[in-house]
Amino acid sequence: MSTPLRLLIIGAHPDDADYAAGGLASLYRAAGHVVGMVSLTNGDAGHHVKAGPTLAQRRWQEAQNSAAVIGASYQIFDFHDGELMPTLDARHQVVALIRNFKPDLVLTHRPNDYHPDHRYTSQLVQDAAYVVTVPFYVPSAPYLSRDPVIAYLPDFFQKPTVFEPTVAIDVGPVVDKIVAMLHCHTSQFYEWLPFNRGVADQVPAEDAHRRQWLKDWFIPKLRSQADHYRKLLIKLYGSERGAKIEFAEGFEGCEYGAPLDDEARRRLFPFVPFAL
Ligand SMILES: [Zn+2]
Numbered sequence: 032m033s034t035p036l037r038l039l040i041i042g043a044h045p046d047d048a049d050y051a052a053g054g055l056a057s058l059y060r061a062a063g064h065v066v067g068m069v070s071l072t073n074g075d076a077g078h079h080v081k082a083g084p085t086l087a088q089r090r091w092q093e094a095q096n097s098a099a100v101i102g103a104s105y106q107i108f109d110f111h112d113g114e115l116m117p118t119l120d121a122r123h124q125v126v127a128l129i130r131n132f133k134p135d136l137v138l139t140h141r142p143n144d145y146h147p148d149h150r151y152t153s154q155l156v157q158d159a160a161y162v163v164t165v166p167f168y169v170p171s172a173p174y175l176s177r178d179p180v181i182a183y184l185p186d187f188f189q190k191p192t193v194f195e196p197t198v199a200i201d202v203g204p205v206v207d208k209i210v211a212m213l214h215c216h217t218s219q220f221y222e223w224l225p226f227n228r229g230v231a232d233q234v235p236a237e238d239a240h241r242r243q244w245l246k247d248w249f250i251p252k253l254r255s256q257a258d259h260y261r262k263l264l265i266k267l268y269g270s271e272r273g274a275k276i277e278f279a280e281g282f283e284g285c286e287y288g289a290p291l292d293d294e295a296r297r298r299l300f301p302f303v304p305f306a307l
Pocket residue numbers: 043044047146149
């Protein structure tokens with residue numbers, strides 16, 4: 032096999048990367064590529080019963096378990112949950128992160144998003160996009176000779192712009208892998224999020240029932256993404272397969288990294304047939 036591709040997914044919380052791009056991460060790993068998932072905050076506020084260092088430790092372990100499902104890594108930075116700011120210190124850390132990983136493709140949140148940690152994670156990655164190539168910027172981490180491609184994770188926010196994927200992928204074959212990853216985040220998908228949404232009483236107690244409950248809750252998002260990206264899926268996969276794709280993830284090129292042009296799309300998404 033030729034040199035493995037390197038995918039770095041930089042999220043704000045210890046479940047964002049797998050939640051938004053678990054399908055791409057699974058497909059990359061299945062093809063022998065390298066996947067690093069990152070959370071810039073330690074997740075220490077994401078619970079209604081137990082917060083602080085105990086929760087941060089618990090979420091670190093959940094993230095490791097999730098990464099282990101596909102053989103990826105999950106790095107958790109130590110910024111407090113809900114308190115990430117686009118400071119110089121944080122920018123320096125993100126620059127060093129990207130340089131040390133040497134990614135071909137970096138994924139992160141879009142800059143407009145409901146959660147301030149998501150917004151500032153996006154800001155930090157965008158702020159790092161060019162300076163990763165500047166030798167005397169954070170000289171302690173060896174600079175990159177070329178910018179990686181940077182793209183945004185999917186969301187459904189409408190303002191100021193609707194998410195417009197540059198590439199969309201069929202994640203049907205790896206839906207169970209994604210669910211298996213999310214299943215590791217017990218504190219989130221079976222405790223905090225159901226509590227926050229007022230459905231804590233609906234979470235099944237038994238493990239297999241939980242997994243099915245999580246799948247039933249999660250896959251409408253993937254189905255909705257496939258419906259939203261249908262035109263692009265048909266372009267990329269051809270009219271027959273593209274029309275039938277049930278579950279999809281999409282990624283929108285960011286203008287600040289190397290461009291996600293046709294050559295980059297073919298190189299970075301080798302499992303897409305590009306029927307166009
Ligand atoms: Zn998040």
